[in-house]
Amino acid sequence: MPGLTALWGRAICQRCWKLQRPSARLLTSLTGETDRFNGVTVDVEQVSESLHDKEFHNLLKNSLQKWKAEEISAAWLKIPIQYGRFIPVAAKFGFQFHHAEQNSCLLKLWMKEGGEDKTPRFATHQVGVAGFVFREDTQSVLVVKDRKSKFSYWKFAGGLSDLGEDIGDTAVREVFEETGVRTKFQSVMTVRQQHNQPGAFGRSDFFFVCRMKPLSYDINACSEEISACQWMNIQELHEGSKSVAPITRRILNLALYGLKEGFHNVDLYAEDMESIYRGLRYKLYHRPYPHIAESK
Amino acid sequence: MPGLTALWGRAICQRCWKLQRPSARLLTSLTGETDRFNGVTVDVEQVSESLHDKEFHNLLKNSLQKWKAEEISAAWLKIPIQYGRFIPVAAKFGFQFHHAEQNSCLLKLWMKEGGEDKTPRFATHQVGVAGFVFREDTQSVLVVKDRKSKFSYWKFAGGLSDLGEDIGDTAVREVFEETGVRTKFQSVMTVRQQHNQPGAFGRSDFFFVCRMKPLSYDINACSEEISACQWMNIQELHEGSKSVAPITRRILNLALYGLKEGFHNVDLYAEDMESIYRGLRYKLYHRPYPHIAESK
Numbered sequence: 001m002p003g004l005t006a007l008w009g010r011a012i013c014q015r016c017w018k019l020q021r022p023s024a025r026l027l028t029s030l031t032g033e034t035d036r037f038n039g040v041t042v043d044v045e046q047v048s049e050s051l052h053d054k055e056f057h058n059l060l061k062n063s064l065q066k067w068k069a070e071e072i073s074a075a076w077l078k079i080p081i082q083y084g085r086f087i088p089v090a091a092k093f094g095f096q097f098h099h100a101e102q103n104s105c106l107l108k109l110w111m112k113e114g115g116e117d118k119t120p121r122f123a124t125h126q127v128g129v130a131g132f133v134f135r136e137d138t139q140s141v142l143v144v145k146d147r148k149s150k151f152s153y154w155k156f157a158g159g160l161s162d163l164g165e166d167i168g169d170t171a172v173r174e175v176f177e178e179t180g181v182r183t184k185f186q187s188v189m190t191v192r193q194q195h196n197q198p199g200a201f202g203r204s205d206f207f208f209v210c211r212m213k214p215l216s217y218d219i220n221a222c223s224e225e226i227s228a229c230q231w232m233n234i235q236e237l238h239e240g241s242k243s244v245a246p247i248t249r250r251i252l253n254l255a256l257y258g259l260k261e262g263f264h265n266v267d268l269y270a271e272d273m274e275s276i277y278r279g280l281r282y283k284l285y286h287r288p289y290p291h292i293a294e295s296k
Numbered sequence: 297m298p299g300l301t302a303l304w305g306r307a308i309c310q311r312c313w314k315l316q317r318p319s320a321r322l323l324t325s326l327t328g329e330t331d332r333f334n335g336v337t338v339d340v341e342q343v344s345e346s347l348h349d350k351e352f353h354n355l356l357k358n359s360l361q362k363w364k365a366e367e368i369s370a371a372w373l374k375i376p377i378q379y380g381r382f383i384p385v386a387a388k389f390g391f392q393f394h395h396a397e398q399n400s401c402l403l404k405l406w407m408k409e410g411g412e413d414k415t416p417r418f419a420t421h422q423v424g425v426a427g428f429v430f431r432e433d434t435q436s437v438l439v440v441k442d443r444k445s446k447f448s449y450w451k452f453a454g455g456l457s458d459l460g461e462d463i464g465d466t467a468v469r470e471v472f473e474e475t476g477v478r479t480k481f482q483s484v485m486t487v488r489q490q491h492n493q494p495g496a497f498g499r500s501d502f503f504f505v506c507r508m509k510p511l512s513y514d515i516n517a518c519s520e521e522i523s524a525c526q527w528m529n530i531q532e533l534h535e536g537s538k539s540v541a542p543i544t545r546r547i548l549n550l551a552l553y554g555l556k557e558g559f560h561n562v563d564l565y566a567e568d569m570e571s572i573y574r575g576l577r578y579k580l581y582h583r584p585y586p587h588i589a590e591s592k
Binding site for chain 1: 332333377378379380381382383384387392393394395396397398399400401402416417418419420421422423444446447449456457458459460462463484485486487488489490491492493494495496497498499500502541542543546549550553561562563564569570571572573576577578579580581582583585586
């Protein structure tokens with residue numbers, strides 16, 4: 001093992017004079033779990049944090065030779081942030097970041113020669129949700145102006161979904177946080193897909209507008225995010241030609257059509273369903289049809 | 297500067313005896329760009345890759361003191377993979393991974409004391425798309441069986457969206473890659489949102505099913521991904537009680553309703569629109585209404 005010499009039965013690095021844990025010397029290759037795509041995933045926490053770079057290099061070299069012989073298709077290294085100095089060591093073998101969050105990152109190396117990289121990439125979309133909140137008694141809509149936006153449009157309250165949050169729940173949460181108005185999810189009215197949007201870190205964006213039933217009416221707007229908030233008559237908002245963005249105008253058109261001909265012409269209905277993956281459930285959004293309408 | 301001593305006018309580290317580039321010693325703090333949320337983003341490539349950890353520690357310490365005095369709300373470090381050994385140094389100041397991909401990562405430190413972290417998180421969703429491809433002459437649907445799935449269901453061809461790809465384009469691409477059949481996007485039939493799905497790296501999942509018009513009929517299935525592929529009569533598929541997942545059955549119900557009463561009862565219409573962000577466009581999906589139907 002280059003750079004290491006025995007001293008009182010322990011290993012010491014000749015370059016940095018750090019004592020190595022005996023266990024680190026006993027490893028000859030990294031151990032990992034294989035998956036059904038014939039990939040192997042290694043949690044780097046299995047080695048000592050103080051392992052010398054050169055020794056990690058040798059461990060990884062041996063492991064890659066072994067995996068190559070076993071015809072492994074992809075190698076994955078889960079690296080805790082405090083082990084970050086092993087990242088450039090792995091990069092020298094061709095590893096790249098797959099993704100990272102908080103206190104760890106995942107590196108990936110596609111090992112099949114001549115074959116296209118078949119591993120799934122990390123999440124491609126952020127998700128925004130806004131609530132179209134309509135009160136029938138005054139035929140008015142809840143609208144806000146963003147404090148930090150460079151555009152001075154009236155818009156529907158909303159914001160980004162948290163990880164693991166259903167879009168209807170995002171709408172309830174964001175409308176309440178921004179305006180103080182409590183609401184109930186009714187349906188999805190529209191979905192927008194946009195790429196290269198500012199503030200999305202190079203990822204794409206889905207934006208859902210949900211139809212929400214108000215459960216309270218008093219406004220208590222978030223002064224940090226919102227510069228103005230009010231219930232505005234839907235006709236008045238629709239006729240103010242420059243104060244709304246094209247997507248808001250489109251939703252107002254849809255809503256006016258729904259008010260005239262019935263919202264069953266507009267709505268995407270939501271149902272909670274059981275996944276084929278044991279214990280998981282999902283929300284399915286689509287148009288109502290007679291069998292479904294009857295069974296509700 | 298602890299651990300460094302002058303030698304022939306250059307700096308040398310007493311621990312690893314590496315020569316430091318003179319330029320690295322001249323920096324007293326990192327320079328970055330501020331954004332409209334009062335955050336600062338630093339590209340770490342501005343320092344030498346061979347800068348000693350201890351010196352990077354001091355640079356970062358000075359920078360954080362300066363930013364604190366300037367009431368900066370969040371500090372971001374863009375770190376190239378070959379500079380990975382600076383990651384644990386930054387982690388000691390509380391930096392965490394925000395995200396990483398390929399050859400660089402972004403670390404983040406929320407600096408406002410007592411305030412909730414207001415920075416947007418990285419992408420939360422992967423996106424899958426399948427194509428419901430129906431040929432009218434034989435009243436049949438294009439279905440496949442996945443080679444690598446543990447479930448032996450007939451399903452519609454599809455797969456994950458690439459970054460920056462519209463859902464309709466994903467459907468065209470995936471149907472062709474898996475079956476060899478060329479198609480044209482017509483409408484969105486349904487959207488599913490699911491969390492904790494296997495293979496999504498802890499992210500959530502959107503799954504869109506698009507109605508596709510076949511432009512060719514001959515099947516040339518991808519033998520690596522698909523174990524079976526055929527045109528199957530829609531009634532026959534609908535009546536096979538165990539060979540499809542609940543979501544597939546639901547789509548068949550929707551499609552049979554559409555065949556009987558018209559697909560205008562089922563479809564979400566797609567329109568290409570101009571974004572408020574200069575030069576950007578987006579796709580908006582919603583129900584058709586008379587004004588829109590007329591202008592098409």
